[in-house]
Amino acid sequence: MIDLPAAPLVLDVTGADIPGEATQLRDRGPLVPVVLPGGIRAWAVTDPNVLRELFVDWRVSKDAHRHWPTFIAGKVPPDWPLISWVSVRNMFTAYGKDHQRLRKLIGPAFTSRRIAVLRPQIGQITTDLLDGLAAQPADAVVDLREEYAAQVPLRVITALMGVPADLQSRLRVCVDEIFSTVPRRHPQDTFTEMVDILATLVARRRADPGGDMTSLLISHRDDDTDRLTEEELLHTLLLVITAGYETTVNLIDQAIYQLLTRPGRLAQLRAGAYTWSALVEETLRYAPPVANLPLRYAVTDIDIADQRIKAGDAILACFAAANRDPHLHAPDPDEFDPTRPTREHLSFGYGPHFCLGAPLARLEAAIALPALFDRFPDMTMAAPPDGVETLDSFISHGHRHLPARLTEPVHTDTGPAESSL
Ligand code: HEM
Known part of the structure; x- marks a missing residue:
């Protein structure tokens, strides 16, 4: 009998079971064809070594305007849910020298050393939020996604970027839409509104510059050296605000969820069997x-993992699959175990596009998580683990709500909690 190749897997836009889908993809091989919304084809990369190889290969681009024939030919419909991920013009989608130019403009502001100075400010943000939660009745059920996990990154990124309060709620709605693969409104409208809000931000910071990163980028734009176009300025703001918000919300959300649904792991953490940093890295893994990162494109034919990626083919990075590599994480890749010998993962990417905000995300989580669990040591989940719904997305990997019963807070007069990093 002839062994017919399986039909390409159609990715579930509802993201109902991201780990299960990742297993299915990995079982098919290191590099497998998948169908994205709108019937768009791509290669899903599920193997960490193949991912690393492709991420540093000059024959792989993130620039759809130059290297994705399907997009250039107008075959990607404007209402495609992933349109914002591929059509923007900033470092995330730039190739070669353009990428270096755009990344250099704000890269130096995001080094671990520069980010470390934010520690007291982030500590104060978490203390303010925890004081607010502690003021609620002891038996109240709170949504920790909305009232904590989302608020820490939101307050940090808006302070860093100088976003005034009156623009924040509209921005949040747009960011949530960009990360959703079941958009509630026309994706083009979301994109247009996002750019419109950012244009307002730029106009205000131009008139009244401050020490924030928007003002820094405007100064690069206005210094007459042609280092940044107005469109690139707006789209870079879009990137930093979008990337700097929802991703970190998911990290804090997922870490809280893992600990609350695994009391044994929480007890081990408290007993010193592993550190908060190990918790953060294992959550990232x-x-x-x-979970899945859109998109890259083959600049020329590439022979890899016994397959030929043809020039112009789209490539999807499946971190959810690669992070549970059965060889690297033997014998139990599907177990949440912060004490495992290696917590190696690709969640921040790899190579020239490696996440610029990784030090900031790690710092936020390292401050926010111990502060929460120290303040509410007896906190419990207020829903069965499988009763907590996930986001409508195969990209954004988090929960819609995280209901928890906080119980009695511990009162501290010692100021913002420090992590044991
Ligand atoms: C847990 C939180 C975060 C995760 C999981 C995450 C993940 C990622 C991933 C997977 C990429 C793409 C890498 C690639 O294409 O190879 C990326 C790029 C990027 N991230 Fe993050 N990110 C996080 C937080 C942040 C934060 C807090 C910021 C900024 C405030 C940020 C800013 C960026 C930027 C600017 C890029 C584009 C880098 C480039 O293309 O050169 N990210 N991030």
């Missing part, structure tokens, strides 16, 4: 905040 086990439940990557970006």
Whole structure:
């Protein structure tokens, strides 16, 4: 009998079972064809070594305007849910020298050393939020996704970027839509509104510059050296605000969820069997905040993993699959275990596009998580683990709500909690 190749897997836009889908993809091989919304074809990369190889290969681009014939030919409909991911013009989608130019403009502001100075400010943000939660009745059920996991990154990124309060709620709605693969409104409208809000932000910071990163980028734009076009300025703001918000919300959300649904792991953490940093890294491995990353394109034919990726083919990075590599994480890749010998993961990417905000995301989680669990040591989930719904997305890997019963807070007069990193 002839062994017919399986039909390409159609990715589930509802993201109902990201780990299960990742297993299915990995079982098919290191590099497998998948169908994205709108019938768009791509290669899904499920193997960490193949991913690393492709991420540093000059024959792989993120620039759809130059290297994705399907997009250039107008075959990607404007209402495609992933349109914002491929059509923007910033470092995320730039190739070669353009990428270096755009990344250099704000890269230096995001090094671990530059980010470390934000520690007291992030500590104060978490203390303010925890004080607010502690003021609620002891038996109240709170949504920790909305009232904590989302608020920490939101307050940090809006302070860093100088986003005034009156623009924040509209921005949040747009960011949520961009990360959803079941959009509630026309994706083009979301994109247009996002750019419109950012244009307002730029106009205000131009008139009244501050020490924030928007003002820094405007100064690069306005210094007459042609280093940044107005469109690139707006789209870079879009990138940093979008990337800097929802991803970190998912990280904090997932870490809280893993601990609350695994009391044994929480007890081990408290007993010193592993550190908060190990918790953060294992969460990144086990439940990557970006489960699948759109998109890259082959600049020429590439022979890899016994397949030929043809020039112009689209490539999807499946971090959810690669992070549970059965060889690297033997014998139990599907177990959440912060004490495992290696918590290696690709959740921040690899190579020239490696996440610029990784030090900031790690710092936020390292401050926010111990502060929460120290303040509410007896906190419990207020829903069965499988009763907590996931986001409508195969990209964004988090929960819609995280209901928890906080119980009595521990009162501290010692100021913002420090992590044991
Ligand atoms: C847990 C939180 C985060 C995760 C999981 C995450 C993940 C990622 C991933 C997977 C990429 C793409 C890498 C690639 O294409 O190879 C990326 C790029 C990027 N991230 Fe993050 N990110 C997080 C937080 C942040 C934060 C807090 C910021 C900024 C405030 C940020 C800014 C960026 C930027 C600017 C890029 C584009 C880099 C480039 O293309 O050169 N990210 N991130």
